[in-house]
Amino acid sequence: MTRREDTEMRLTKLLAASAIALMATPALAIENITWWDFLSGGDGVRMKALISRFNEAHPDIKITSTTLEWGTPYYTKVRTAVAVGQGPDVMTYHLSRMPLGLKEGVLDEITEEDLKNAGVSKNDFFDASVKAASGEEGKLYAVPFDIHSLVLYYNKSFLEGSRFLDANGKLTGIESLKDFEEALAVAKEKGAAAPVTYATGDDGGVYRVFYTLLRQQGGELIEGNEVLPGDNLQKAAEAIEVMTNWGKNGWQPEQAAYEASVALFTSGKSAFMLNGVWEVPTLADMEKKGTLGFQWGAVQVPNLMGTLTTWADSHAFAIPKNNKMSSEKRKAVMTLIGWMEKNALSWAEAGHIPAYKPVAESEEFKKMEPNATYSALANTASYDPRSPITGVASPAYDASINVISPAIHGYAEPMQAAEQVKADLENALK
Structure with missing residues (x-):
């Protein structure tokens, strides 16, 4: 056998082994996440860009987003969808609407385990935003994204x-x-x-x-x-x-x-x-x-x-009640929320102050004007009653x-x- 024939045989065996290995490897499991927001204009453009970046960076998670009409139509649709168990997996929510959302029973608790899966903790956020995102008993029902x-x-x-x-x-x-x-x-x-x-x-x-x-x-x-x-x-x-x-x-x-x-x-x-x-x-x-x-x-x-x-007020991320999602999907949702928080600098370009302090206190944000000039208001903000x-x-x-x-x-x-x-x-x- 010539050296060339030997090389060709080795290559054939290698390719065959690789093909067998690929056949034995299961296809990548993809968690499909349904997302609702009310973001239009510049906010909408920036959020769509963030979702696109997330999808590119996470081949195992696919976000399918829908933008609904801001205000009363949005919250009416959320209430109706949750009542029949057809709400999204994750949604944007105004923290000023938190008391009504809790009264209507449309918000699921964000647990410590959820936060751990997102790679964040309550201490990572400004106190006023955490308070606004919590119920009277102190349980968290949304993750603040910004302070506007x-x-x-x-x-x-x-x-x-x-x-x-x-x-x-x-x-x-x-x-x-x-x-x-x-x-x-x-x-x-x-x-x-x-x-x-x-x-x-x-x-x-x-x-x-x-x-x-x-x-x-x-x-x-x-x-x-x-x-x-x-x-x-x-x-x-x-x-x-x-x-x-x-x-x-x-x-x-x-x-x-x-x-x-x-x-x-x-x-x-x-x-x-x-x-x-x-x-x-x-x-x-x-x-x-x-x-x-x-x-x-x-x-x-x-x-x-x-x-x-x-x-x-704050835009925040919330999980609707009656969502019936698996533990794997919920973990994927929290992975998404955590990624959004850690990449909030581009969201701040819309004028917002990041609620996630590691970004708000970063050198990159401190150079962002005029945001950095008025960012101290995060410590003295008055949310709605x-x-x-x-x-x-x-x-x-x-x-x-x-x-x-x-x-x-x-x-x-x-x-x-x-x-x-x-x-x-x-x-x-x-």
Whole structure:
């Protein structure tokens, strides 16, 4: 036998052995995970990219995602699906909806074993987000993904030459309501059509500003089963009065829908915008394209009423009850959640603060602006009251558009509006 023939024979035997080995190896088991979210716009694009990356990195797990309509339609579908045992394996959830979700019985407990399978622990998350994700008994029912809050955006051109812009072009000198209103007056003198813009004709925009001003006074919207008890009624009236005065002075837009309120700022007609961190990508993209026309920044809402705090909420991951999944699938779901948390830096590009502290405290995040500038708010965030009538698409939001919005436009006195909010929410609690 020649050397060549010997080599060919050896190669033939090797290939045959390999084929036999492959035949003996079972096919890779794939866990198919059904995912629901309510994320549209920039958030939706970023989440789809994260899911795609996860699928590529985990050939043994396949995520099939569905995006549903935000707000009431989403949570109604979740409730209905869970009731008939046809919900997803994992879903995004607002922590502000946690009390109602627990009352409706749609959320499964996230156990210590679950967290271990995700490679995380409760101590890895900001305390406020863990509390908001837990039931009254302390059990965890969701894993916080971010902290998103109201922040104060500013247009530097209206503040140049004033005491409100330092040598580095950073907002400064606003340490009280008096300071802020002085800055609004300066902007008005410089030609701002609406010195401060927010969605004055939208339930969410009105609620977030109102709740921030209430909480900055140390006020509570709901305590137990009581709405605005004691001096909280007066504090609510004072919050509404502040917003009303901004209208009387021509400092805020009238009946502005959400999109219009944002357009006032991006078109250079407002000095300030009170809005969520989720508008950071809008401004960053416009700046990158050269279509913004001014320099901007964003900071934590200053202490206007005595306490440094602001409205906040979180997107979180939850497992619906009645899911009937195997232990292997549940482990795959927690693997997914843990991976999302550890790769949250790209999610932070949407303006959010990662709820997972190892990412929020990383050097990479500390270089991310303006997120890093306002990230301290994670430690002073005010989540909605623990009540089934608060949170996204709730009676509290309804009261904001039906009662508070008309009041700040002059159709009711502040105390009258506060009393009506109290009556409406007390009725909703019955």
